[in-house]
Amino acid sequence: MTSTPSANLFKPLEAGDPAVVGGYRLAAVLGTGGMGKVYLTYTPGGRPIALKVIRPEFSEDLEFRRRFQREVQSAQRVQGLYTAPVIDSDTEGSQPWLATAYVPGPSLGHAVAQHGALPLRSVLLLSVGVAEALHVIHGAGIVHRDLKPANVLLASDGPRVIDFGIARAADTTALTGTGVSVGTPSFMAPEQASAGTVSPATDIFALGQIAAYAAIGSPAYGEGSSHAVLYRIVHEDPDLSRVPAELLPLVTRCLTRDPAGRPSLTEIIELCHEISPVPLRQGEDWLPQAVAGSITERLRLPEPAKTPPPLPTVAPTPTQYAPQQPQTPPPTQFSPQHPAPGGVNPYAPTGFSQAAAPTQSAPGIPGPVPPPGHPMQPTPPPGYATRPTPQPGYHTPPPVVHAPYTGPQQPKKKRTGLIVAASVVGAIVVLGVIGSLLPDGSGKDDESKSPSGGGSSASSTGGGSGDGEASGTDAGKKRPDPKPASYQGIDVTENYLVMLAGDPPRPEEGDPIYGGGDLSYYVDSMFGDTWIGTDNGKFILLNNSQKGSLETCRTETRYTEKITLDQLSAGTEFCVLSDAGHIAVATYKGKGGAKESTYVTFDLTVWRNAEEAKEED
Structure with missing residues (x-):
């Protein structure tokens, strides 16, 4: 692999970009979307991954954060041949992020824009691969909701569907009216465009649009303003005049306006095999040569940083194995779990707190390391091999030596005088508190309980005042309902x-x-x-x-x-x-x-x- 990256594909980090996110040292910018910015980075073993940092507008929305965490947990269960698996994430930091496997291939949108429509065999293999991806995604209880050419990447061995389910996190949040665009109108289903019920059939409609787009080189419902495109999707038929005749049965059934009339994923795969004049087999030659060249270009990655930042040298205390209280970090763009540059080791497993490296007491003599299973010993994430248990005597704490057993200890003498004095003082304090709570005999307490007590009855009982306030005597009662x-x-x-x-x-x-x-x-x-x-x-x-x-x-x-x-x-x-x-x-x-x-x-x-x-x- 050459070390010379393509300037058009891997843009250098700008002044506002972070250098490290979640322990990953960022190498380049891959792109910017409606929900965030995507960076190229590497795993500790040197595998490239794509890391998406969510936009600050979404990060500040509590409902988005709740949904984003749930959708990421669901996405981590998706493991298919035609999906880009989720590698790591942080949903609770000051700016959430999500890392997936890097796919060295152009998006369908980029390939069509640069090289035009795809041939029939490529479109059929594309449709079969996306259908298999949706089968795995739907099996995990996820509806993609934003299946579009930009979210279908063309790898050398077939398509890859990305960003599945993440668009749901932005639905109906406070950002829908602020001009932040998440979905793509040209590839929405009618029920999605008219704020109806979204279901797996919604993704089937998008699959039909993707097949038509790949075959004719433009959206089936045309282009233009969002409102115009959404209107055509809800009320008009698509323009399929340029779709090859062989593909019309597939595209027409997928683009049925009624979700119940759309084919299942199994039917789509069977239909693709029936349409194809030759058996469909995924291989290196599934794409035209010009598009395949874009894959080679995306293999010329920028090199990762060679020198990791130094580990902090913090001497262990006598209580080195007790969990330490986390210190509140200053407000930065990095999450509390993942510190800023200079305080991380990018070659350690990411997404987990790193224990500080102890200072060596003498050259060549390593300091003690917390034993496996201890709270201060980080657990590697899925996909990383578990480190073997150290052999006795290697980086292990010295054995604990207990003093000889000397029999039961003599009980200490009770300080009876102090206890009696403390009891007397406590009794005086309690009597004083009780006396302060008793009526003073002036008749004011009786007056407040009287029905004619000048309206103070509602205030003292909270019965129907509806002002949301409670008097001192009602501090333990349920807060009354607000006034209508x-x-x-x-x-x-x-x-x-x-x-x-x-x-x-x-x-x-x-x-x-x-x-x-x-x-x-x-x-x-x-x-x-x-x-x-x-x-x-x-x-x-x-x-x-x-x-x-x-x-x-x-x-x-x-x-x-x-x-x-x-x-x-x-x-x-x-x-x-x-x-x-x-x-x-x-x-x-x-x-x-x-x-x-x-x-x-x-x-x-x-x-x-x-x-x-x-x-x-």
Whole structure:
């Protein structure tokens, strides 16, 4: 392997890039995406890996962090021939990151952009490989959600699907309305574009789009603004006029608008074999020669750093085997578990705390090392061989020598006088505290308990005051529910949204699908589709027999994120549960307005801060 990297593929680190992340010394920049920046680095054994550092905007979102941790744990279970396995991660640091195996090959998007459409055999082998990857991914309980040409890499022995499931971590977080783009509209399924239910069939639709893209060199639903592409995906048929006739059965079935009508992964693989004029076998020649040349170019990697940073020289204390209290690091871009440059050993297993190297007492005499299994002895991650147990006498602590047994110790004499004195002082203190809590006999205590005590009864008992405050005598009682705030006749114009935190809640212009509103009114002006939706929580549509109340909204679990107008009639109630912790009962009053612009009217009863917020405001 030559040491001369391609300048176009491996960009040098810039001023704002970290030098080390999670113990890995970064070598180059591989690319930048909607969720983060990807770097080239190496394992302790010199294997190249791709390390994605999540953008700070996502790192600051608590809901994203929770979902990212869950999705990474799921992704670590995916081990397939056509996937890039997750090697290491840190989901709890100040800036989360994820490391996967490095695939020396261009993305499908890059290959098509540089060399045009692929031949039929390459498209069929691509489809079979992606179908096998999805089979493993779905088997781990993951829906990819962002299957697109940029997430399909073309290796010498077949495709590799990357970033599976990670896009889910960004769904419905506080960032959806801030202009941060995660998904790719051109390759979304109709149910995904219209905020419907996402399922494994969503990835089947994306697979059909990838096959069409590889065969014709452009998206089947065209290009343009996000809203225009999403509209065509939901309401129009794709342009398959340039798709080879042999591929039409595969692509057409995958792009069925109804998820239930799409083929299974097994059917896709069988269909590809039926289409192919020759038996499909994955090999080195599955790609055109021009695309295969891009793989060779990506094998010319920058060399890793030759000289690791020195180990810290901290002399062990007599209690060297006791767990040390972690010190709070200064706020940096590195995670608490993974220190900044100069305090790491990039050639040690990553993702785990490193014990400080003890100072040698004399040249050639190694200091003691914690025994295996001890909390200070790091455990290597999966994929690294476990170090053998040291032989006795080699880097092991000296044996512990106990003093001879001398029989039971004589009990110490009790200091009876001090104990009696302490007891007397304690009794005096307790009597003083009790006396301070007793009524002073002035009649004020009786007056506060009287029904005519000037309104102080509600304050002392907390029974229905609803102000969220408790008196000193009620400090141990449950905090009362917040007072409801009622608003009559709120008119929400089409494609406007409402936030429950507003007092009064005023409709605001925005994007009702991705705008983060607690309650919004969406109208498709061409086809007339209308619904009430939320992008910042969930709804509960109440039955006619149910009376909307705070208790009902807390106990019911028939959640939805969208209610169509044909489900509503005048007087229908539904609960709005916002991620910010506000709860409201919305009463639908009706629809009004002219043909050019309509609005819906609600009465709202809002209990603000009724629950703990799920996300940072």
